[in-house]
Amino acid sequence: MKFFLSHNLKNNSHIKLVIPFFISFIVLFLIGDCLYSINNLGLTPVSITDYYRGNEEKLLEPRGIVLILEEVHIRSFLFGFMLLSLSSLILQTNISPISKKILIITSFTSALMDSVGGIFIAYLNSIFAYLKILSLLGLYISLTIMILIIMAYLWGEEEG
């Protein structure tokens, strides 16, 4: 986090070169993950429940514990470090403190619910499919807003 805790983020040409490369990978990840979720999960409560719990009529096998744990393991790592970096950048921008707080809490909470949502759906109740949809939407929307704010801040007009 300290790498990004610079007072001169906007005026640091080196950082201004690095951040777009970092952000471009996040954008590609966002598009890829969105397509993957639409294709695999379907983004409806029924399709998400079928994906994790299986469906005999549709000849769908339930997701095994190993596959679900692998999903949690990978996504919690990716989101933890990605949001740590993006949130540190958001702190440097000139949006209001309350907006920063809302964005940080929304993105982290959505990512956390998305990461562990599969376990809840598979082993607790299919009602958590709604939570999975909400968390995915919350994550995609908050990430998009964070990216736009960071880019607008870096290339926006100088203040005062």
Add this chain to the structure above:
Amino acid sequence: MTKESLRIILFFFTIFLIVQALSGISLFVVKIGYNPAHIAEYFLGSEDEFIKAKSFWGLLEVAVPHLVGISIYILVMGHFLFLFPLKKGLIVSVTYLASLGDVLSGFLIRYGGAFFSPFKILFFVLFELTICYFIGMLVIALFQDKFFPDRV
């Protein structure tokens, strides 16, 4: 407000680390096993249990993302530990050696034999302990104001 925001970020990051560690430990136990015999069987295969031996490419497929992930983890961990008044060299070195041993021990078991199975457990446990230590430090930091700069 900055301190508060930093504290929120650190709080959530710590939760993600806990989820990551718990899922890693669960995966190890469920997928690989919890004793040297299970671990040897997982890597070397078993005719009785109809388990195929792991191929080189299969091992590499698991090792490559772990090498990237662990390198980022050590970088961030080392970075955070700089903020604490303790000897960082030992914990960073142990984390590095344990994680590297954990990743490479799969290859050692597959091509060196079941003799290396206990080492896989040893490296894995050691690596998870260093993660627990790091999580503990972050939790302590959450309750200390001096950890957070006054302004960003």
